[in-house]
Amino acid sequence: MKFTRDEPSIPSRFSVDEALVLKLSGPGPRYTSYPTTPVWEEPFCQQEAVGALRRAAAVTTEPLALYVHIPFCSRLCLYCGCNVEITRRQDRVNRFLDALEREISMVATHLGERRGVSQLHLGGGTPTHLSCDELRRVRTALTRRFEFDARAEISIEVHPHVTTRDQIDTLTDLGFDRFSMGVQDTDPRVQALVHRDQTIEETTALFDHIRSRGVDSINIDLMYGLPGQTEATFLKTLDDVKRIRPDRLAVYAYAHVPWLKPFQKALEQHKLPDAILRARLFAHAVEQLSLQGYEVIGMDHFALREDRLNRALLDGRLYRNFMGYTDQRAGEMVSFGMSAISDVGGTFYQNEHSTKAYEKVIKDGRLPILRGLRRSAEDDLRREVIQSLMCRMRLDLDVLEAWTGRNDLSQHFAREWEALKPLEREGLCQIEERCVTVLPLGRLFLRHLAMAFDSYLGGRSDGARYSQTL
Numbered sequence: 001m002k003f004t005r006d007e008p009s010i011p012s013r014f015s016v017d018e019a020l021v022l023k024l025s026g027p028g029p030r031y032t033s034y035p036t037t038p039v040w041e042e043p044f045c046q047q048e049a050v051g052a053l054r055r056a057a058a059v060t061t062e063p064l065a066l067y068v069h070i071p072f073c074s075r076l077c078l079y080c081g082c083n084v085e086i087t088r089r090q091d092r093v094n095r096f097l098d099a100l101e102r103e104i105s106m107v108a109t110h111l112g113e114r115r116g117v118s119q120l121h122l123g124g125g126t127p128t129h130l131s132c133d134e135l136r137r138v139r140t141a142l143t144r145r146f147e148f149d150a151r152a153e154i155s156i157e158v159h160p161h162v163t164t165r166d167q168i169d170t171l172t173d174l175g176f177d178r179f180s181m182g183v184q185d186t187d188p189r190v191q192a193l194v195h196r197d198q199t200i201e202e203t204t205a206l207f208d209h210i211r212s213r214g215v216d217s218i219n220i221d222l223m224y225g226l227p228g229q230t231e232a233t234f235l236k237t238l239d240d241v242k243r244i245r246p247d248r249l250a251v252y253a254y255a256h257v258p259w260l261k262p263f264q265k266a267l268e269q270h271k272l273p274d275a276i277l278r279a280r281l282f283a284h285a286v287e288q289l290s291l292q293g294y295e296v297i298g299m300d301h302f303a304l305r306e307d308r309l310n311r312a313l314l315d316g317r318l319y320r321n322f323m324g325y326t327d328q329r330a331g332e333m334v335s336f337g338m339s340a341i342s343d344v345g346g347t348f349y350q351n352e353h354s355t356k357a358y359e360k361v362i363k364d365g366r367l368p369i370l371r372g373l374r375r376s377a378e379d380d381l382r383r384e385v386i387q388s389l390m391c392r393m394r395l396d397l398d399v400l401e402a403w404t405g406r407n408d409l410s411q412h413f414a415r416e417w418e419a420l421k422p423l424e425r426e427g428l429c430q431i432e433e434r435c436v437t438v439l440p441l442g443r444l445f446l447r448h449l450a451m452a453f454d455s456y457l458g459g460r461s462d463g464a465r466y467s468q469t470l
Helices: 018-024 046-057 090-111 132-143 165-173 188-194 200-212 231-244 262-270 275-291 308-315 355-363 377-392 397-404 414-425 440-451
Strands: 002-004 013-015 064-070 116-124 147-158 178-184 218-224 248-253 294-298 301-304 319-321 324-326 332-336 341-344 347-351 369-374 394-396 429-431 435-438
Touching: 018 275, 046 090, 046 332, 046 341, 046 347, 046 369, 064 132, 090 132, 090 332, 090 355, 116 132, 132 165, 147 165, 165 200, 178 188, 178 200, 188 262, 200 218, 200 231, 218 231, 218 275, 231 275, 248 275, 275 294, 294 308, 294 440, 301 308, 319 377, 377 394, 377 397, 377 440, 394 397, 414 429, 414 440, 435 440
Parallel strands: 064 116, 064 332, 116 147, 147 178, 178 218, 218 248
Antiparallel strands: 002 013, 248 301, 294 301, 319 324, 332 341, 341 347, 347 369, 394 435, 429 435
């Protein structure tokens, strides 16, 4: 694999060595959190979550990020790894929204005077399963209890096949200024195998309408490793996306985890791409997107050179949370809805995984907590290391010691420094006595760099808990 930049004004150009992709492929965490969710405690004490919110309430000057999980879909996509409920029953949606409003009210009460918000994301599921009136209801429930910064990023995931122009108009009227469109693949046969129904014409028409509403930040999600994909079909998908030209793309490896999502076993009859083909599909994505003017932000995220996410990377203002990469600073995140994950008061906690359990606990007047973890000082230290590598592309022990008040981090991370040396030989990072710099190629393999600092892995990734890194 090699990296070249012809001159500063030209986006980075990547060509990918298939052998290296195969060598580094294996199971590992995505590090949307550290420690990662498999090591959290279940059940988790209700009072621990309340205590976390009250600790967060004391930091009134810091903005929050908010996430709302809308779990509903009208049809199950067989590649899905999210927590969803398949329904077309309106009463199910009504009961959920009633519970959601009560949860927002309870959490806001515990947060006291802490009201400022710099980021909101609606995910799912399919948030546009909700009608225009229901979308307004959710937004109103939030604005009633929180104060949104004038520059806050307000984003939502949309499925082109089920999202109407009226919904887009409603959402932009409500202040939504970033849209993420789930596409995955444009080949009709691949879509049929994974139960995804949408034409490239639908996707293009919705994209154009969102753009016509003044939205200048639109993301498209693609996925490689799906049944029926070949090099030719995936190159055609990349060509289709080239004509749409979104501001950002996320190109995910399909996570085949039938031990967590049993319905995914149905895809095995169609012969999933093997490791070699997955490596080639990944290589095509990186190479084609770089030729089209997209910069690698990190892992599987790409953005046009002029996009504010790329500017944040260059300026050292990039952040990462459960919603992915963002240029909006928010040290803590409060989340609502079934299975949603919060990060407040030095604690992670996750809501109940089923809408039935979620609604019942809220009806009883309690927070719908399933599991969580109160982080230790060592957890927070390693979390900051991983954030530095993934967002600032640099780990500086002098900076870290100033932040922690310690002076022993060279000795503390001596084993980790050694563990990074094979990755340095592959051209992914540059190691100095007290600093690690992520090289441009290393942006594609940030999970591997982070794994060196994950004390819960015990020096190995656990294939029974994590999906493939590539």
